[in-house]
Amino acid sequence: MEAQVSFRRRGGGVEDRLWGFVAAASLQSAVPWRTFRWYKGQRHYSGAYWAATVGDHVIYESRLELARLLFADFDPSVRAIVAQPFLLRTVVEGKARKHIPDYFLATEHGPVVVDVKPRRRWSKPVVAFTFAWTRQAVESHGWRYEVWCEPPETELDNIRFLAGYRRDWLFSPDLLQEVRRADLDGVTLGEAGRRVLGRAEAQVRAAIHHLLWKQELRADLTRPLQPSTRLRVPA
Numbered sequence: 001m002e003a004q005v006s007f008r009r010r011g012g013g014v015e016d017r018l019w020g021f022v023a024a025a026s027l028q029s030a031v032p033w034r035t036f037r038w039y040k041g042q043r044h045y046s047g048a049y050w051a052a053t054v055g056d057h058v059i060y061e062s063r064l065e066l067a068r069l070l071f072a073d074f075d076p077s078v079r080a081i082v083a084q085p086f087l088l089r090t091v092v093e094g095k096a097r098k099h100i101p102d103y104f105l106a107t108e109h110g111p112v113v114v115d116v117k118p119r120r121r122w123s124k125p126v127v128a129f130t131f132a133w134t135r136q137a138v139e140s141h142g143w144r145y146e147v148w149c150e151p152p153e154t155e156l157d158n159i160r161f162l163a164g165y166r167r168d169w170l171f172s173p174d175l176l177q178e179v180r181r182a183d184l185d186g187v188t189l190g191e192a193g194r195r196v197l198g199r200a201e202a203q204v205r206a207a208i209h210h211l212l213w214k215q216e217l218r219a220d221l222t223r224p225l226q227p228s229t230r231l232r233v234p235a
Contacts, residue, residue, distance in 0.1 A: 190227025
């Protein structure tokens with residue numbers, strides 16, 4: 001599929017390129033093609049999320065987009081996150097088409113272009129048609145295309161909770177090292193807070209939550225995090 005991409009630079013300029021000649025590195029420094037608008041009575045929940053992955057704010061236009069941002073920020077394979085990264089234009093069935101994907105992710109497994117949409121809207125003909133030609137264009141470039149819908153509620157709740165502990169600079173490096181040296185494999189979350197002697201249990205628990213966010217410690221996030229949750233140390 002022959003397509004053209006337009007993306008914005010931080011300095012305000014716009015670059016137009018043939019889709020087949022767009023490098024992932026070019027999009028990592030792009031700014032959102034459009035910004036959200038605030039108005040009384042708007043139906044969308046818009047905002048900006050501070051992503052630890054990029055050390056900056058990333059915009060979203062719905063709670064579902066925010067959920068996708070949380071999952072991307074939690075994913076250690078993701079290296080960059082760009083919202084509304086480009087305008088994609090092509091001709092399909094004799095008509096000019098255009099689409100702005102929701103996110104571009106640079107991952108250690110390759111670039112991923114993401115559209116976020118509630119599951120109930122997938123079957124709408126216009127939506128399905130747009131996603132179909134977008135997928136064809138993205139995959140023709142050797143990249144992965146993803147349509148993301150509502151995640152498991154418990155997993156989202158756990159990741160949202162751990163995101164409160166995502167900021168590195170709030171944690172003492174010495175404390176984190178002590179927690180890393182503690183034998184926490186198989187220990188319950190409730191017991192783990194008492195495993196570092198000479199440290200306040202609340203501080204240790206916060207450090208454990210930070211290491212869970214960093215995935216230096218693991219737990220079953222398909223179930224609610226609670227004192228009986230067992231921790232694992234990745235091999």
